[in-house]
Amino acid sequence: MTATLRHAVWVLRGNKVTAAAFAGAFLLCVIAALAPWIVPYDPIASNVVNALQPPSSQHWAGTDQLGRDVFSRLVMAARLDLAIAASAVTLSFAAGAVIGSICGYAGGRLDAAVGRFVDVLMAFPLFVLAMAMVAALGNRIENIVIATAIINLPFYIRFARAEVNVRRNAGWVEAARACGDSHLSVILRFLLPNILPAMAVQISLNLGWAIINAAGLSFIGLGVKPPTPEWGIMVAEGARFISTGKWWLVAFPGLALMSAVLCFNLLGDGLRDILDPRMRT
Amino acid sequence: MSALSGTAKRAAARLLSSLPALLGVLVFTFLLMRVLPGDPAVFFASGPNAGKEEIEEIRRQMGLDKPIPEQLVRYLADIGKGNLGRSLTTGQPVLNDLRQRLPASLELTLSALLLALLAAIPLGIVAALRPGSMVDHAVRFFCSLGVCVPTFVSGLLLIYVFYYLLGIAPDPTGRVDVFTTLPPVVTGFLLVDFALAGDWEGWTAAARQLVLPAFTMALFVVAPLARITRASMLATLGSDFIRTARALGLPRLQIIVAYALRNALLPVLTIAGIVFSTMLGANVLVEKVFSWPGVASYALDALLASDYAPVQGFVLLMASIFVIVNLTVDILYGIADPRVSVA
Numbered sequence: 001m002t003a004t005l006r007h008a009v010w011v012l013r014g015n016k017v018t019a020a021a022f023a024g025a026f027l028l029c030v031i032a033a034l035a036p037w038i039v040p041y042d043p044i045a046s047n048v049v050n051a052l053q054p055p056s057s058q059h060w061a062g063t064d065q066l067g068r069d070v071f072s073r074l075v076m077a078a079r080l081d082l083a084i085a086a087s088a089v090t091l092s093f094a095a096g097a098v099i100g101s102i103c104g105y106a107g108g109r110l111d112a113a114v115g116r117f118v119d120v121l122m123a124f125p126l127f128v129l130a131m132a133m134v135a136a137l138g139n140r141i142e143n144i145v146i147a148t149a150i151i152n153l154p155f156y157i158r159f160a161r162a163e164v165n166v167r168r169n170a171g172w173v174e175a176a177r178a179c180g181d182s183h184l185s186v187i188l189r190f191l192l193p194n195i196l197p198a199m200a201v202q203i204s205l206n207l208g209w210a211i212i213n214a215a216g217l218s219f220i221g222l223g224v225k226p227p228t229p230e231w232g233i234m235v236a237e238g239a240r241f242i243s244t245g246k247w248w249l250v251a252f253p254g255l256a257l258m259s260a261v262l263c264f265n266l267l268g269d270g271l272r273d274i275l276d277p278r279m280r281t
Numbered sequence: 282m283s284a285l286s287g288t289a290k291r292a293a294a295r296l297l298s299s300l301p302a303l304l305g306v307l308v309f310t311f312l313l314m315r316v317l318p319g320d321p322a323v324f325f326a327s328g329p330n331a332g333k334e335e336i337e338e339i340r341r342q343m344g345l346d347k348p349i350p351e352q353l354v355r356y357l358a359d360i361g362k363g364n365l366g367r368s369l370t371t372g373q374p375v376l377n378d379l380r381q382r383l384p385a386s387l388e389l390t391l392s393a394l395l396l397a398l399l400a401a402i403p404l405g406i407v408a409a410l411r412p413g414s415m416v417d418h419a420v421r422f423f424c425s426l427g428v429c430v431p432t433f434v435s436g437l438l439l440i441y442v443f444y445y446l447l448g449i450a451p452d453p454t455g456r457v458d459v460f461t462t463l464p465p466v467v468t469g470f471l472l473v474d475f476a477l478a479g480d481w482e483g484w485t486a487a488a489r490q491l492v493l494p495a496f497t498m499a500l501f502v503v504a505p506l507a508r509i510t511r512a513s514m515l516a517t518l519g520s521d522f523i524r525t526a527r528a529l530g531l532p533r534l535q536i537i538v539a540y541a542l543r544n545a546l547l548p549v550l551t552i553a554g555i556v557f558s559t560m561l562g563a564n565v566l567v568e569k570v571f572s573w574p575g576v577a578s579y580a581l582d583a584l585l586a587s588d589y590a591p592v593q594g595f596v597l598l599m600a601s602i603f604v605i606v607n608l609t610v611d612i613l614y615g616i617a618d619p620r621v622s623v624a
Contacts, residue, residue, distance in 0.1 A: 113301075120302030122555075125562025125599050128580070129306070132592060135584045136313040212431050216566055219433050220581055235434055239570065242437045243453070245445045254434030261429040 008274045018270030024263035032078045041069035043076040044227045052241065055248055062248035064237065066227075070248060073229035074256050080230050081260070084141065085210040088148035093203055095149075096156020101187050101195070103157070104164030115161065118154040126151040130213060134222040144223035148210050159202050163195040197275050204268035208261035215257055231257045288615030292608050299607065303600045307360075310596040311353055314589035360597065366590030370583060375594035379576055383598070384469025385456055386568070386575030390560050392472075392491060393498035398553065401503045405510025405549075406537065412515060420511070424504035432563050436497040436570040443493060451489050454572040461486045494571040498563060502556045509552045513545040520544075546617050554610035558603055 012019045031038070041059075047067035055062045061070035103111045133147040167173060168191070176186050215232030218224040224233050231253040238249025340346050344355055359366070365375040408420040443450035451458055456471055464471070464478040472491070475484035517523065518541050526536045564577035572578075580595035 116298055117302045117305065120299045120603075121306070124306060124603060125558055127559075127562035127565060128577075128596065128599060129310075131565065131581070131584060132310055132313050132596070135587075135592075136316045208429065215431060216433065219431075219566065220569060221585060232431075232433075235431075235437065239433075239437055242441050243445055245441070247438075247441050247445075250434065250437045250441070254430065254438065257431055257434060258426075258429045262425065265425060265429065 004274075011270070011274045015270065015273065017266060018273065021263050021266030021270055024259065025267050028078060028082065028260055028263060031075060032082045035076050035079045039069075039072035039075050041072040043068065043072040043229045052246055054246075061252040062246075064234075064249055065241065068227075070234070070252055073234060074231070074252055077229040077231045077234065077253070078256065078260070080141075080224070080228065081211055081214065081232075081257075084145055084148070084214045085207050088145045088210045088214070089152065089203055089206050091145065091149035092152035092156050092206075093199065096153050097160045097192060097195070097199060099153075100157040100160025101164045101191055104161040105168050105183065105187050105191065107165070107168070111161070111165075114157065118158050118161075121154045122158070127213065127216065130217060131220070131222060134217055139222060139225070141223055144214050144217050147217070148213050151213065152206055152210060155206065156199070156202065159199065160195060163198050164191050167191060167194060201268050201272045201275060204264050204271055206268075208264040208268075211257065211261055211264070288612055291615075292611040295611060296604060296608060299604065303604065306600055307357075307593075307597060308353065310593055311356055312349070314593055315349060315352070356593070365594040365597065368583060368591045369588040370586050370591075375590050378579060378591065379594055379598055381469075382574055382576045382579050384471075385573060386561070386564055386577060388470045388472065389491065389494055389498070389567070389573060389575060390557065390564060392495040393502070393560060394553070394557055396495055396499035397502045397506055397556070400499065401506035402510050402542075402549070404503070405507040406514055406542065408507070408511045409514035409518060410537070417511075420507060424507050427500055427504040430500070431566070432497055432501050433566045433570050435500055436494065436567055439493050439497055440570075450493055451486070453490075453493060453570075455574060456490055457483070457487050458490070494567050494573055497570070498560055498567050501563060502560060505552055505556060506549065509548050510545065513548045514541060517541045517545040543617065547614065550610055550613055550617060554606050557606050558599075561599055561602060 012022065045068065047063075050059075050063050050067040051065055053059060053063045053067075059069050059071065061074060064070055064073070099114070103114045130147040130151045133150065134143045137143040137146065164187075173186060173190060176190050177183075181189070214223070215230070215235070218230050218232035219236045221236065224230040226233060226237065234253040235250050235257075238246065238253065242250055337346075344352055347355070363376065365379070367373070368375050368378055371378055404420050404423075408417040411417055440450070440453045444453055457463065461483050464474040464480055464483060467474050467477055471487040472484060475481070475487055523536060523541055526540050531540075561577070564575060565581050567573065568575045568578035569581065576595055576598060580592050583589070583591035583595075
């Protein structure tokens with residue numbers, strides 16, 4: 001453990017980008033956690049007199065068409081967006097790891113069938129499926145989480161499957177079986193913990209994708225409803241004013257989305273470097 | 282000849298093995314659409330105060346009173362007959378609507394893919410030639426950034442810069458402005474139709490409308506294409522036959538393009554196929570931002586109006602395009618690397 005930690009510190013010291021990504025992701029989580037206490041204004045209080053003001057010292061990111069402070073809304077939205085992405089990724093990770101490990105462990109027909117199904121599903125326009133799911137299940141935040149989790153599922157199944165498959169005949173797996181462990185116990189107690197570090201990379205890379213997807217869904221009017229502050233919906237509302245030059249309504253939520261996704265993507269790359277230096281591309 | 286039949290055989294095998302999953306997607310969408318809120322029979326009824334009996338009658342006519350499995354079988358049979366149902370919002374058969382709008386989406390997606398490939402392959406090659414150099418880092422930086430900007434944000438920002446600030450882009454609504462007379466429909470691709478009609482003024486107008494949305498979409502997919510080109514070129518450049526070619530003193534350009542690139546293109550092709558599918562999904566957002574009259578925005582409007590026939594039709598269309606794209610990739614595979622079809 002200390003060796004891993006030392007290696008992590010060594011990697012971070014040598015790689016400024018990864019260190020910055022760690023710091024950024026940490027900062028983002030802190031902002032999300034403390035959002036209600038650090039916003040300068042009430043994110044949903046409208047003040048029509050003060051509508052559509054460009055960024056100023058009072059309103060760092062300007063105000064929107066109802067005079068709401070964009071900066072406060074951005075900060076509050078971080079909470080919701082990260083929560084959606086994190087719960088979606090947790091759900092698909094849990095389900096995907098179990099299904100994938102079972103397939104990778106069992107092999108044979110089941111494995112081939114699931115593998116083929118997942119391959120096709122991955123190449124299908126997943127965003128469209130997510131759209132249909134949210135529309136059908138009802139326009140609620142929980143359903144954005146479920147839809148995002150389901151379209152992420154194939155990636156986890158495939159990943160867990162491949163990782164378990166290379167380990168299923170390892171010495172320690174055979175040893176566990178020889179000791180009388182049931183198949184289920186071998187998967188849950190030995191194989192799953194063993195592939196966890198590799199899955200962590202996948203989770204981090206996936207968080208960014210989940211954020212983009214969730215924001216995209218609310219951009220087209222599915223899921224989150226106004227006046228809830230959420231990055232996708234803020235962009236959608238700002239879109240009406242872009243051709244009259246009110247850039248801050250789109251640029252700042254866009255910037256927030258971009259930096260969140262960038263942080264998690266770089267974090268994933270960095271984690272991969274720490275866990276497995278050979279896989280660096 | 283044997284190489285050709287090998288490719289065909291492989292393509293057919295892949296097609297067959299992907300059918301169950303495609304059918305699964307269709308059935309899944311069908312079931313999803315059945316739980317959509319709203320009763321289509323009420324839409325079809327004569328007016329807001331249509332009697333309960335009338336609505337029941339329409340439900341019976343539409344087969345909505347039958348159990349779900351029977352409806353599903355009917356639906357699949359209808360697909361076989363080429364009947365995709367009727368849209369409630371446009372009142373047209375879904376097949377007609379899709380046929381009318383598909384060229385717009387395809388024109389946009391294909392030009393975006395072309396743009397992306399034109400940018401990504403040279404970028405990937407340049408990065409692979411000097412791994413670890415400034416150029417390599419710059420490409421990597423650009424790629425990391427590109428995947429982080431959602432299309433709906435980059436599209437809007439492009440509109441802000443090129444339409445509002447610089448004033449060089451046309452009004453971002455639709456495929457042509459209202460003053461341009463449309464060419465006779467031959468392919469449905471405006472650029473092709475204008476060219477066939479010899480109307481170069483119209484062609485320029487259409488191209489100007491197309492540039493921003495295509496660029497928006499290309500921006501999003503350059504990254505995976507450039508990354509895979511770089512990785513694959515790196516692997517190829519390190520192989521023995523490249524060393525031999527270098528030792529023989531062949532011209533550098535010939536080594537890179539004729540020997541390395543050709544061998545490095547296979548993974549790029551695979552990713553390009555996947556990217557194309559992703560783009561069809563991402564079309565929803567880009568078409569919405571630019572008011573592009575394509576199939577994705579059509580499906581989205583239908584979805585928000587609880588109009589399920591167009592959504593099902595759209596998913597079916599996506600599935601068919603997916604099959605065609607995969608077949609194309611398989612065939613291109615055989616052309617790019619004849620060894621694949623022999624194996």
